[in-house]
Amino acid sequence: MSTAIPPINPDCEIVTTRTTNTSQALAFKAWADPDHLKNWWGPVGFTNTFHEFDFRPGGKWRFTMHGPEKGNYQNECEFTVIEEPSVIIWKHISQPLFDVIATFEKVSDGETKVIFRQVFATEKECNKIRPYVEDKNEENMDKLEQELAKMS
Template sequence: MTSEIISATPDREIVTTRIINETRDLVYSAWSDPDHLKNWWGPKGFTNTFHEFDLRPGGKWSFIMHGPEKGNYPNECEFTKVEKPSLIAWKRFSKPLFQVAVTFDEVSENSTKVVFKMIFDTAEECEKLKPFVVDKNEENFDKLEIELSKMK
């Protein structure tokens, strides 16, 4: 993934940022270890079945997200850039199509700023999902914080 893809124009991005009161290494581990990631990934009430998780550029991430009441949502992704412990980026091959860049910045010894950036090909695609995605990303971060509390 080239840097110009990661830094798209604001009208093509949905960005969720949270300061998490945990070390950067622990937060990165929750994102990079599939045994932890499967426990929290997705909005409230969703669960996951991971089929493949190969965290390296060109590696595949294949999983099914299960809805709380009904619905199974297959997801196929390819990691495009991995820089431990500061960046994980991937491209989705399942609809809706977008790329993701997640950065992990150490704010202090026990505090990490996580920036989750969804990058769309067009502003129209971004606007179509924005009404749903913003709140769901916050739910995802809430679940991340619960998983982090169990990892200590």
């Protein structure tokens, strides 16, 4: 089974792309295994407490992101599509509302292109957080690469 991934709509999406020096399977595992995901998810200085991580379509992911200075940010998501090793899709069902489409494209045996898309219902909703999120998503991908280096 292969999910049809919709084309990118730049007005309603925040897209972060990174080509990693790792296999497709390992890149996927960094997102699918909570023991790895908790180490890199979020911007620099943030840590996570995972309360639930049921990695299957219909399964929930509930976690708290702890800010580096103050603040705890509750998140609740529901996985909708999982196709190992190429696609993970979930709905962020706590505010702000959006879908995530994460794809893992094999470039070569030792390289994978990771595309992280946050898809909003409207341009207005997307633009509310775009100024804050674009740089933070790059930090997130930097942390992903650090975790992948440890996993290799």
